[in-house]
Amino acid sequence: MKTQLVNLLLFSENRKNLLLLLAEKPRNIDEILDLLQIPRASLLPHIKKLNEESLIHQKGDVYSLSILGDILVRKARPLLDAASIFEENDNYWSYRKLDSIPFPLLKRIGDLKGSQLIEPGLDHGFDLFPELINHFTGSSKVMFLFSYFHPQIPSFSMELAKKGVQMQLILSKDSFDKFSGDFRDAGEKILKKKNASIFMHTGTPLETPALIAISENTLILGFFNKKGNFEGQYLLSFGPRALSWGIELFEYYRERAEKVCSMDFSESGPDS
Numbered sequence: 391m392k393t394q395l396v397n398l399l400l401f402s403e404n405r406k407n408l409l410l411l412l413a414e415k416p417r418n419i420d421e422i423l424d425l426l427q428i429p430r431a432s433l434l435p436h437i438k439k440l441n442e443e444s445l446i447h448q449k450g451d452v453y454s455l456s457i458l459g460d461i462l463v464r465k466a467r468p469l470l471d472a473a474s475i476f477e478e479n480d481n482y483w484s485y486r487k488l489d490s491i492p493f494p495l496l497k498r499i500g501d502l503k504g505s506q507l508i509e510p511g512l513d514h515g516f517d518l519f520p521e522l523i524n525h526f527t528g529s530s531k532v533m534f535l536f537s538y539f540h541p542q543i544p545s546f547s548m549e550l551a552k553k554g555v556q557m558q559l560i561l562s563k564d565s566f567d568k569f570s571g572d573f574r575d576a577g578e579k580i581l582k583k584k585n586a587s588i589f590m591h592t593g594t595p596l597e598t599p600a601l602i603a604i605s606e607n608t609l610i611l612g613f614f615n616k617k618g619n620f621e622g623q624y625l626l627s628f629g630p631r632a633l634s635w636g637i638e639l640f641e642y643y644r645e646r647a648e649k650v651c652s653m654d655f656s657e658s659g660p661d662s
Contacts, residue, residue: 404428405436406470409455412446413463416454471500479507482623486613490599492642501635502611502627510622518542521626522603522610526550529605533640535560537595538620544573551579551586559588560602560640560647562595570653577653589647590655602640609636 407426411417423430437453440446445459455463476483488496508521518540526532532555536543543565550557559580561569566588569577580586591598600620601612609632612624627633648655 402436404432405440408433408436408440409445409459409463410467410470412453412455413460413467416452419451419453422453468498468500471503473500474503475500475505478505482507485615487596487616487618488613490597490613491639495635495639495642498635501631502625503631504629505609505611505625505627505632508624508626518546519610519624521608521624522546525608525610526603526605529555529608531556531606533558533602533604533637533644535591535598535602535640535643536565537562537591537598537600537614539565539568541572544569544576547586548576548580551583554585557586558640558644559586560598560643561588561590562598563590563592564595566590566650566655570655574653581650581652588650589644590650591643591647593646598643599639602636602643604633604636604640607633609633611636611639 404426408422411422411425417425419430419433423433426433437446437448440459441448444456445462447454447456491499508519523546527550529550532550534547534557536559547557547559557580577588581588596614596618599611600614601610601624603610607628609627610624611627612620612622614620627636
């Protein structure tokens with residue numbers, strides 16, 4: 391791409407938003423004005439410029455991307471989405487430990503665009519995250535990864551398993567040791583359920599995200615900070631791109647975890 395074309399996209403928020411809008415489908419001028427929420431007089435110079443550079447086509451009052459414009463937007467979109475993610479919550483991302491995300495997924499972190507950053511509330515005290523309870527209790531299929539231990543994880547997991555929810559639970563070794571030590575009966579009951587599986591990731595907790603929770607329509611992600619602490623902040627997403635991204639991340643760690651058949655697993659070791 392010519393530098394001029396890159397500048398044309400990146401150096402104007404209105405032009406960038408217009409091209410991303412037309413990447414979804416052709417639109418007429420009134421629809422564009424309504425969605426972009428800018429005056430007609432502000433939009434027309436951008437349309438003129440994009441027409442001159444052959445990035446858009448005009449047929450009557452309907453605009454669409456040209457082949458060149460479509461290529462430009464497809465190439466630039468991952469960069470724009472990633473920039474949007476980091477700009478929305480720059481303080482959060484600046485202090486997260488992101489090397490727990492495999493590089494292919496890190497390159498697609500823009501798929502999390504639109505995620506809400508949830509701060510821990512003082513009114514919830516030591517309760518498990520309310521979003522986890524609210525969005526997962528009625529699910530038919532869930533996937534969890536916990537690299538830290540919360541005393542409500544065993545009871546919440548047991549509740550879902552009893553309801554017949556298809557559940558996959560990955561625990562770090564430290565979390566599994568606490569689970570099997572203090573909540574052994576709950577763990578054994580979960581393992582007897584055909585709809586539930588427990589896995590143990592034998593690496594250190596910092597090699598994984600602090601939290602991954604996925605249902606049919608919800609993704610919750612938590613990451614350790616650069617000092618190795620989980621501060622209770624997490625990202626909440628509902629979009630299909632974010633859900634697919636989260637499932638790939640979960641499956642990456644499940645493939646590297648050992649399936650648990652007994653709560654004695656940690657004592658005997660995976661080779662046994």
